[in-house]
Amino acid sequence: MPAVPARNATRIAANPRWHRVSRTPPSLAYGRPIAPASTTSTRPTAPGSLAVRATPFLFVLIWASGFVVAKYAAPYAEPLSFLLLRYTGVVVLMGSLALVARATWPRWRQAGHLAVAGIGIQAGYLGGVWAAIAAGMPAGVAALVVNLQPVLTAVVGWLLGEPMGARRATGLVLGFLGVTLVVSAKLTTNGLSVLTVGLTTLALVAITAGTLYQKRFCPEFDLRTGQVVQFAASIVVTAPFVVAFESFRVTWTLELAGALxxxxxxxxxxxxxxxxxxxxRGAASQVTSYFYLVPGITAVMAFGLFGEQLGWIVLAGMAATVIGVALAAGGRVTQPAEPAPTPSR
Structure with missing residues (x-):
């Protein structure tokens, strides 16, 4: 292309008609086409910052402490009564934070989706597990049943279109085998009944359905106002069962107050x-695979707090779950990329 003399370049810059010419679509620039942007991309499901990478492991530590809390609270409050107090406390806490921060509240449609997901993740899961253990099911058996969740989530998610390769499937199976080893010492048929098995199965289905529902219909929401909606819905669902099956007797002690x-x-x-x-950030099956680490971490906490023993079988199971989670949660997930912007004309 011949060079433009300096005096002509000044005239061109001052003439608005030449600026319209400069708006040539990128695909026609320099007389040759440019390949369109890909409609899919393979990228990590989360940023690579240290804080983001540490999030799953902090979550596992916190989640595992829930079983310790249950052990501290059990002598002083019935299970659903304790959960009702917990739900109420969360509504007050998150509602206060939302009001102070003037957080955005969900619209009615999104609030409905959040309520449905919350009933599954909160009321259905927690209520089912706590009620089953209170009815006599051994904690190890309950943990084994509900830890089928990553496998069930992966299968249902795959049927709904979530990607799952051989690596993730292998990790999920290995993780479940590791969980089986961790809880094997506590496996017993004592306390098994139609009621207890039904309650733990309900808990498993509830948290799986709630997780997938939230991932599909309402993944983005303010954590303060969203949890107000979810736990308020859990109160509505749980309260009738407390009235029907429990006396709501609570013995207030320092242990119970601390657990609450x-x-x-x-x-x-x-x-x-x-x-x-x-x-x-991640696929539902990828996120729920971290639940496999919970029984092992709980066993370590019980060893430190209650003197429960850690045998070689438990340690081997913990190693298997770590490898399984590394396979299931690692790698990349193919997700749709944002379409390329349409050039202005």
Whole structure:
């Protein structure tokens, strides 16, 4: 292309008609086409910052402490009564934070989606597990049943279109085998009944359905106002069962107050919030695979707090779950990329 003399360049710059010419679409620039942007991209599901990478492991530590809380609270309050107090405390806490910060409240349609997801993740899961253990199911068996969740989530998610390769499938199976080893010492048929098995199965289905529903219909929301909606819905669902099956007798002790405060401030304010943040970034099967680490971490906590023994089988199971989670949660997920912007004319 011949060079433009300096005096002509000045005239061109001052003439608005030449600026319209400069708006040639990028695909026609310099007389040759440019390949269109890809409609799919393979990228990490989360930024590579240290804080983001540490989020799943902080979540596991917090979530595992929930079983310790249950052990402290059990002598002083019935299970659903304790959960009702917890839900109420979360509504007050998150509602206060939302009002002070003037957070955005969800519209009615989104609030409905949040309520449905919350009933599954909160009321259905927690209520089912706590009620089953209170009815006599061994904690190890309950943990084994609900830890089928990553596998069930992966299968249902795959049927709904979530990607899952051989690496993730292998990790999920290995992780579940590791969980089986961790809880094997506590596996017993004592306390098994139609009621207890039904309650744990309900908990498994509830948290799986709630997780997938939230990932699909309402992944983005303010964590303060969103949790107000979810736990308010859980109160509405749980209260009738408390009235029907429990006496709502609560013996207020320092242990119970500490367990309740930890449940509200840490398990919910920290653990549930971290779970929701992870669901925004990753595939549901990828996120739920971290639940495999919970029984092992709980076993370590029980060893330190209650003197429960850690055998070689438990340690081997913990190693298997770590490898399984590394396979299931690692790697990249193919997600749709944003379409290239249309050139202005």
């Amino acid at each position: 405060a930890w449940s509200i401030l840490v398990l919910t304010g920290g653990g549930i919030s971290l779970l929701f943040l992870m669901l925004r």
